[in-house]
Amino acid sequence: MRSARPDLPGHDIVLRDDRSALIDCAAYLDGVRVDTPSVAKAVALVRENTSATQAFVWVGLYEPDSAELESLSGVFGLHHLAVEDAINAHQRPKLERYDDMLFAVLKTVGYVQGETGGDCVETGEIMVFLGADFVVTVRHGDHCELARVRRRLEQNPDLLRMGPAAVVHAVADRVVDDYLSVSDEMQSELEDLEAIVFAESRSSDISRIYQLKRELIEMKRAVTPLAGPLRQLTTRRLVPTEMREYFRDVEDHLVRVREQVESSNELCNSVLQATLAQSNAIANQDMRKISSWVAILAVPTMIAGVYGMNFDFMPETKWTFGYPLIVGLMVTICALLYRGFRRNGWL
Structure with missing residues (x-):
């Protein structure tokens, strides 16, 4: 089922049998999903339907290798520097412009149980290639699956009619929602630690406070740099005017998360100082x-x-x-x- 790398959009693209990085691919014509047997056929369908008000392809990948991503590069004309970043992952949140394409990196987070028994923050990345008639999402890590995002969008054709920017907004909104969820969990745990520190039993665990402090710093590294790219998206030509208010709404949610993380970080400092003084x-x-x-x-x-x-x-x-x-x-x-x-x- 594997074929050679195509050089022209008309060629077919088939990914690996053993562990395909292709999660989902579909063409969207006026907000309605149209399934196709391959990525290349989806691209051809979109570019043939010039009568559609809005038509684009959404390709979702999970941890692709260089051969798979470069094969898509030949179809969509992805810049080689962006492709390299998408393969290597571990990138800082950013928004880059390459010719008529935008490349965005979003940091995903998850609050999971660590090896030492306490909860810890795990991070991943979602890279988004945004073009006039396509959007390619590349996910690294086990968090923030986009299948639910795609299903929710497909249930809202009016939003999908706004084009690929609607997909970018939905992905960013899901990422920021996860930020808020993780931030709430960390704040709840911090309040529990604060109650333990000032309890009469004085059975505080200073190592857990240090660990939570470390996780808050990791969370801050994921949240804070994303404000700039979200703000820049509202000024880009590929983002329709009617979509910009949606991105501003996500930015408002991000501001809330950032303030919550900063206040939790300050509270953690106070709890740590109180524990040391105690x-x-x-x-x-x-x-x-x-x-x-x-x-x-x-x-x-x-x-x-x-x-x-x-x-x-x-x-x-x-x-x-x-x-x-x-x-x-x-x-x-x-x-x-x-x-x-x-x-x-x-x-």
Whole structure:
């Protein structure tokens, strides 16, 4: 089922049998899906139907290799630098223009259980190639599947009639919604940690606070850079005027997520500082207790050391009441020291 790489749009494209990167492909004519046996036939159908108000192809790929993506490059005229970025992944959120095509990178996030038992943020990428009559989405990572996005769009033909930009908006909206979901989960966990830190039991786990701080930083790296590309999309020629308000709405949601992440990060700093201060206070309290008992025990040790010296002329050694007097003196001094330390809160 595999064929050679095509050089012309009229050639067919067939991807791997064992693990095809092609998730879905369809042509959309005036907001209605039309299934085709191959990507090339979908492109031909779109370019033949010039009578359609809006016609485009949407190709969805998952972690393609270089041969598969380069075969699509021959059909859609994708720029080789954008193709290289889409293959390698691990890109920063951005929006680039190559001739008459836009290339956008969106960072996806998921909140999953880590190897150490706590939840952690996992990131992936969605690369979007946007042209006048096509949109190609390339997903890396296990998060933010686009099948539901495609089904929801297909149930809204009026939105699909706005062209490929509608697909980009739907993908960006789904990505930002996932940001909000993950941010809410992290904020809830942070509030639980805050309650534990200030509980009477003081059973706070400082390692988990450090881990959550690390995840918030990772989340911030995914959310913050996306604001620029979303803002730029509202000024691009490939984005219709009626779609720009949709992108501004997504940008508003992103601002909300960014503010929530920043406030959670600040709260995490406060919780971490409070935990460290609490740990230092507990350590100081333990040191005070140890120092108090050392001071109390030092009194009988000192007196016993003085009267344990082997001198012949020591006045109290020949006295009948010398021993009980010295023992009583040691007990009295120790009791006074104990009372003083208790009164000052050291014991």
